[in-house]
Amino acid sequence: MLPVTLDRTSDEPLPAQLAGQIRSLVLSGTLASGDRLPSSRALAADLGVSRAVSEQAYDQLTAEGWLEARRGSGTYVTTTRPPGVTPPHFAPSLPRSARATGVTPRPTRPTSRLDTGTPFFDPRLEPGWRRAWREVSVAAPPRGYDDPRGLVELREALATRLGRTRGLEVGPDEVIVTAGTTDGLRALLPELRPGPVAVEDPGYRAAAETVLSYGREVVDLPAVRQVDDLGDAVAAYVTPAHQHPLGRVMPAADRLSLLEAARRADAVVIEDDYDSEFRYDVAPVPAMATLDRDRVVYLGTAAKSVVPTLRLGWLVAPPGLHELILRRRTITHAGAAWPSQRALLTLLRDGWLDRAVRSARRVYAERAPKVAEAMSPYATLAGPLAGMYSTWLLPESEARRARDAARVAGFEINLLSTYARSSGLTGLVIGFGGVTDAELDQALTAVTGALAR
Template identity: 80%
Template sequence: MLPVTLDRNRGEPLPAQLAAQIRALVLAGTLGTGDRLPSSRALAADLGVSRAVTEHAFDQLTAEGWLEARRGSGTYVAAAHTSGATVPEATSRSTRVTSPRFARSLPRSARVTSRLDTGTPFFDPRLEPGWRRAWREVSATTPPRGYDDPRGLPELREALAARLGRSRGLDVRSDEIIVTAGTTDGLRALLPELRRGPVAVEDPGYRAAAESVRIFGREVIDLPAVETVCDLGDAVAAYVTPAHQHPLGRVMPAADRLALIDAARRAEAVVIEDDYDSEFRYDVAPVPAMATLDRDRVAYLGTAAKSVVPTLRLGWLVAPPDLHERVLSRRTITHSGAAWPSQRALLTLLRDGWLDRAVRSARRVYAERAPRVAEAMSPYATLAGPLAGMYSTWLLPEPAAVRARDAARTAGFEINLLSDYARASGLTGLVIGFGGVSDAELDAALAAVTAALVRT
């Protein structure tokens, strides 16, 4: 029997309690790689709960990569803590890039009316009254007379701390949070405080992150986005999007998370976790933040761009203690900080439960649209990652991808090429977003794309 206990009087659902305790047993070394767990039926009987509780917990941990199900055999631990493990020389995977690669600019044969991108979320029109109410409160509130607290509004940081604990498993105090003007602002606050040296960035990956590294005069090291990284070389930081890799959509398995953190410890580097698109899983609960595994080694970046709107320009940073103090000191001197009206509006949206409703509404829409995209694209391309979030990425040869992109553009839709996100990897295909369009627009764009792919 597993040494776990469930408390029905706690506010946390029983499956989440069980998943958290099994995860803790793996991290503590009580459960090791290859250990067989009791069956879901047997564990449910031991705990006095329904089998659905144990099955849901096992499904969650399997999705996160902590467990693996072997057909006809049972459920086993797939990943265990590897601190202190030796690193084979052959596992050093990072490669250097010498020059930036920018998206190609091609002539447009028609005016683009809708963008099927990775950053525009669904906005439920039924939530507009709450949105307007938040801004009325901003207009009725007296702003600060001088520069505001560089950490952000205290009340907003309190609300964010509670939300991070509830939704991302991150136990933080409000004074450990710095409110930023978005993810990129948080990254650019961290970069000057790192010691000299290059920064590893996922490839393919977030173009703004790689460009931000270059702006600060640092070399970019290409970090393969779909491989286990056990050696960071001389990199002083590694920027990753583990909850939903941008743009491939892969969830970083638990074993890979542990390996990267151990590599960062040996290199005395910082893992910069961009918690991109983390709340929009359809099959299981969102995967806990990577920062929960090591707060001293992982700097956490969050954003309101995908759950509210990108133009709100708000995010948050939870940095290791030494970096937190240096970032805060610099922002105090430079009067850096997020805009007070946006902070005040987000506080109202959090307080009124608006943000939770927005996330639930968007998740339902994405869960319905993602299979429609898959049904249209599957005959012509290969899905790069699981169906989750507000976009999906499809692998296919570059000539076919370009023809499909151009056909969509002619029909009035902008769709990104995967090659625009790639540097050394050479991956090609299409990145199809479905958050910022209507159902009719999505269907029209898919019709244009598939018609072009039929002709290839």
């Protein structure tokens, strides 16, 4: 029997409690790689809960890479805690230059973007959106420069949300409100010691460009392989919950390996948690920062759950870096716009953001299989179906032909090669958040028609 105890009076669901305690058993060394766990039926009987509770917990941990199910054999631990990892308390995303293609196809209708950054906005939520801005209009703004950490009420709400949705237990004074993810990165980079920064390849183009703009070298970090050595890099920028743009979830073993590599290099891991809330199959994977608060800088954003133009994000850094970042922001009067902060506070307080996430998740869960059904005969899916886009591997010539056909039909679709530097991966990155169902159907018809030819 596993040494776990479930609290039926807690607000945290029983499957989440069970998954969190099994993670802790692995990280504490109580469970080691290769250990066989009780069957879901036996564990449920031991704990006096329904079998669905243990099955959901096992499914969640399997999706995260802590466990694996072996047909006819059982469920086994796949990851062992390396030396130096302290068990956490788990709480209840530079383009390579595009090659010339000759004449650019002319669209036959106004262009709609099927990109990775435009979320679905439910029109039924418009009254709540307008109400938030009406409150901004009657609220008294600060007399002078605002707190460089951000509105205290907003930081309190964000700290509560991080604990509830990402398993990251922080206080409001540990949160710094930023003007988006890249603003958080710009706040961090000057406080790191001299040296290059490793960025996933393929990876988030804005992150690589931001690193270069600060005069630092970008080191390519393989996005699909375990990282055991960071060399002389002083930081590693990763998107572990949903790798941008391949969609891969970083397995538990890879997370622990990267943290160990960062410790050996005395480097920090920069976790961009850009769309972790949009999983369809299991609960969102806990933030990597829960594994090592002293080594991970956490970056979050409202761009994918609200709208990108709100230009708001949040940063949680280890104490030493937190103080350096805050001191510089105080001197430079850096900070996120007060009206946007005030509006987001209302959206959080009224439960609007939770409703927006649930609504978008339902839409993405319906659209992702539609894209998969259309693309599967012609290309290979790069990662699990999650988030507001999916990435498809196919030769560059075919990807360009499909991209050009979509452009003629009035749709802009990104090439995977524009996210890659040295990996050489090619294909299409198809977003489905910022278009209607009809537009998505039209775009897929254009793409698959080109690939079929």
